[in-house]
Amino acid sequence: MRTTIRGVLAALALLPALALGAPAASAAPPSPTATASGTAAPATKAGTSFLTAVNLSPGQDADVAVSTGDYLYWAFGASEGQTPTVNLSVNLAPAGDRHGPQTWTVEVFDGLRRRQSCTAGTQNATGDQSATSLTLSCTLREVRTWAEPWSGDPLPGTYYVRLSVTDAPQPDLGLAATAHLHVAAKGNADNAQPEGGTLKAPLVPPVGGGASTAKAAAPVAEKEHWYTGWFSGWNSRWYWTIGGGFLAALAGVLGYHLTRHPRGRRPGHYGAVPPQGSHQHGSYAERP
Amino acid sequence: MNTGRRPKTRLGSLLAALAITGASLLLGLPAHADEPSAGASAAPKENPRVDLILDVSGSMNIADIQGKSRISVAQNSLNEVIDALPGETDFGIRTLGATYPGNDKTAGCQDTKQLFPVGKTNKVEAKTAVATLRPTGWTPIGLALRGAAQDLGKGDATRRIVLITDGEDDCAPPDPCDVARELAAQGIHLVVDTLGLAHDDKTTQQLICIANATGGSFTDVRTPQQLTDKVKQLVDQSNDTYTINPVRTTGTDKCESAPVLTPGVYSDREKFSEHRVYKVPVKSGQELRASVSVGLDRAMARDYGVLLQATSATGQELVRGTDAGSTRTDVISTGLRWSTDDSKGYVTASPTTSAKDKDKPDTTVCLVVSNSLAPQAGVHTDPGMPLELTVDLASASPAPEGAAMGLGRGWILLLTLTLAGLFSGLVAGWIARWRIAVWREN
Numbered sequence A: 001m002r003t004t005i006r007g008v009l010a011a012l013a014l015l016p017a018l019a020l021g022a023p024a025a026s027a028a029p030p031s032p033t034a035t036a037s038g039t040a041a042p043a044t045k046a047g048t049s050f051l052t053a054v055n056l057s058p059g060q061d062a063d064v065a066v067s068t069g070d071y072l073y074w075a076f077g078a079s080e081g082q083t084p085t086v087n088l089s090v091n092l093a094p095a096g097d098r099h100g101p102q103t104w105t106v107e108v109f110d111g112l113r114r115r116q117s118c119t120a121g122t123q124n125a126t127g128d129q130s131a132t133s134l135t136l137s138c139t140l141r142e143v144r145t146w147a148e149p150w151s152g153d154p155l156p157g158t159y160y161v162r163l164s165v166t167d168a169p170q171p172d173l174g175l176a177a178t179a180h181l182h183v184a185a186k187g188n189a190d191n192a193q194p195e196g197g198t199l200k201a202p203l204v205p206p207v208g209g210g211a212s213t214a215k216a217a218a219p220v221a222e223k224e225h226w227y228t229g230w231f232s233g234w235n236s237r238w239y240w241t242i243g244g245g246f247l248a249a250l251a252g253v254l255g256y257h258l259t260r261h262p263r264g265r266r267p268g269h270y271g272a273v274p275p276q277g278s279h280q281h282g283s284y285a286e287r288p
Numbered sequence B: 001m002n003t004g005r006r007p008k009t010r011l012g013s014l015l016a017a018l019a020i021t022g023a024s025l026l027l028g029l030p031a032h033a034d035e036p037s038a039g040a041s042a043a044p045k046e047n048p049r050v051d052l053i054l055d056v057s058g059s060m061n062i063a064d065i066q067g068k069s070r071i072s073v074a075q076n077s078l079n080e081v082i083d084a085l086p087g088e089t090d091f092g093i094r095t096l097g098a099t100y101p102g103n104d105k106t107a108g109c110q111d112t113k114q115l116f117p118v119g120k121t122n123k124v125e126a127k128t129a130v131a132t133l134r135p136t137g138w139t140p141i142g143l144a145l146r147g148a149a150q151d152l153g154k155g156d157a158t159r160r161i162v163l164i165t166d167g168e169d170d171c172a173p174p175d176p177c178d179v180a181r182e183l184a185a186q187g188i189h190l191v192v193d194t195l196g197l198a199h200d201d202k203t204t205q206q207l208i209c210i211a212n213a214t215g216g217s218f219t220d221v222r223t224p225q226q227l228t229d230k231v232k233q234l235v236d237q238s239n240d241t242y243t244i245n246p247v248r249t250t251g252t253d254k255c256e257s258a259p260v261l262t263p264g265v266y267s268d269r270e271k272f273s274e275h276r277v278y279k280v281p282v283k284s285g286q287e288l289r290a291s292v293s294v295g296l297d298r299a300m301a302r303d304y305g306v307l308l309q310a311t312s313a314t315g316q317e318l319v320r321g322t323d324a325g326s327t328r329t330d331v332i333s334t335g336l337r338w339s340t341d342d343s344k345g346y347v348t349a350s351p352t353t354s355a356k357d358k359d360k361p362d363t364t365v366c367l368v369v370s371n372s373l374a375p376q377a378g379v380h381t382d383p384g385m386p387l388e389l390t391v392d393l394a395s396a397s398p399a400p401e402g403a404a405m406g407l408g409r410g411w412i413l414l415l416t417l418t419l420a421g422l423f424s425g426l427v428a429g430w431i432a433r434w435r436i437a438v439w440r441e442n
Helices: A002-025 A211-217 A236-260 A277-286 B002-027 B070-083 B123-131 B141-152 B176-185 B201-214 B224-241 B355-359 B411-441
Strands: A062-067 A072-078 A083-091 A102-110 A124-127 A133-139 A157-167 A176-186 B049-055 B063-065 B090-096 B112-119 B159-165 B190-196 B218-220 B264-270 B275-282 B286-295 B304-312 B317-325 B331-339 B363-371 B385-395
Touching: A062 A072, A062 B218, A062 B224, A072 A176, A083 A102, A083 A157, A102 A133, A124 A133, A157 A176, A236 B411, B049 B070, B049 B112, B049 B141, B049 B224, B063 B070, B070 B123, B070 B224, B090 B123, B090 B141, B112 B123, B112 B141, B141 B159, B141 B176, B141 B190, B141 B201, B159 B201, B159 B224, B176 B190, B176 B201, B190 B201, B190 B224, B201 B218, B264 B275, B275 B286, B275 B385, B286 B304, B286 B317, B286 B363, B304 B331, B363 B385
Parallel strands: B049 B090, B049 B159, B159 B190, B190 B218
Antiparallel strands: A062 A176, A072 A157, A083 A133, A083 A176, A102 A124, A102 A157, B090 B112, B264 B385, B275 B363, B286 B331, B286 B385, B304 B317, B304 B363, B317 B331
């Protein structure tokens, strides 16, 4: 009895490790937040249109000298389950050259140039004439594994960032400024919604800026096998379910033991089997 | 009894597995997705071409850039730019106002000439030519733009004109902004970037107008370093962008006569309140992906919008993409996805190249691009705004079939299974004990 309980406890202690280890085991796509030594140097350019958007590899920043009023385009890749955040900081032109407040705006579009909503962040910031810098950010919704063609939900593929001056006095246009872009992403494919959904081809423009980077960042299409419909590959559900089955079995054995082996603890109460053979014989002997 | 039954069960399951394997092999051969060929956008191996227009009018003598004269700053910058020219770039220089010193406007306004032809640059010669320039005459920007467009020649690659000037055009007509719009409308992939050395409002406005009309940028030069860096950046950008090559097309106002598009990037022009229609054949199991950008290349009314509709050949709307705004912007874009559906309304099967699918005719989808733009008073309405359309066909993505095959996940699952196990164990135990008790009583 005691050894059984000890075994159950040991198994219980083991299980979380098993379950938690599962996500790490499944192949997670490289996240843009990775700050490995292999991160590319910051891009020093920005595109001037969707077609010429400058590709950013995962984890790559951009540091660009710009003219106030330029429309700056970058493209980055996001995969399912990620929640990308675009962070921008702008150093404005010297205050002495400026004539009034400036408003800078960051907008994010998906690979089909559809506007993506920001769920958090300062999408546009206004700096008055004395301001030296502005910070902007935009957090997207979580990238979904699949969406109906009729919806505008974020999907794996290319995302375009456009930084522009949306309001400034005309004489201030063209002044030198600098912009710094950082794209972060949290989350991974493990909890991507809806489960079991896949987009056969990532939302990537056929040509132009964003076509190559996003193709590299997007998950590679899995090869189809005869068992594809039956077995979707290892995922954490397998570990949870197997662990659950194991626990259930242990609990079943435990429960059974609790009712079957009350030997010596509850003697004589409602037909308990007496432990010792001689005593047993005796009790049988007592019967009429 | 158990031992007798087991081999039979094993054989049965083996047979079932074999049958399943065979069936899947026969039926479910990996569906081959139709790879959309980006044929329409194959880039020609053409060198990037940049023509620099340098203003050498009399006003360039003014020394107001950190104490140096405008022309000396421009010459120094050009030296650095020429030194840093990428090998594959065809670079040329055109001047305006460099030769005619007189006061006759007619003669002065013809004064633009090619200083150095667009092509492989001999850096020493180019620098010498730049160094000999002396500020002289008038500022015929419009004419110079036309000349530069000719210098760059016809071709499919994007070409760039970098205009460095300090003054407003004093030779209109032609108005330089109109010239820029006219060049852009020729569909010769021309981008004009402007750099202003003077800071007066009229010059700035004119240069912004030129840049906007062609999708270029405007820079207000305050320091020599800024000028050098910006020109280098622009030359560099022409390197990145010259391969992208939208195909010129002309949409019609009706679906029947609309041009048929294959995957690729297209450019067109759309006037105010005009509809442009294109046709795309979509096979069963394919997903149509289209996006459109309309350029706001002139002064527009405050609010603007664009609508991209996919309709069936009979005019039924299938799906639409729309966007609107009211702030300063360069383009307004939207996109849409659409795939053929089955009776349930969803795509439920992955595309297969079975005979059945091949028999199905392509669905012709009409893409209708319309805009809700309005010009400000006095703004030209012709030619129309630049329109860029991308069309792609990808494999349709079937709706997911729900959670993963009855498997579960999470602590609640573990707790439920454990409690269920415990409960079953208890019940089994109680039954066993009850049976023993009953058996003993009897």
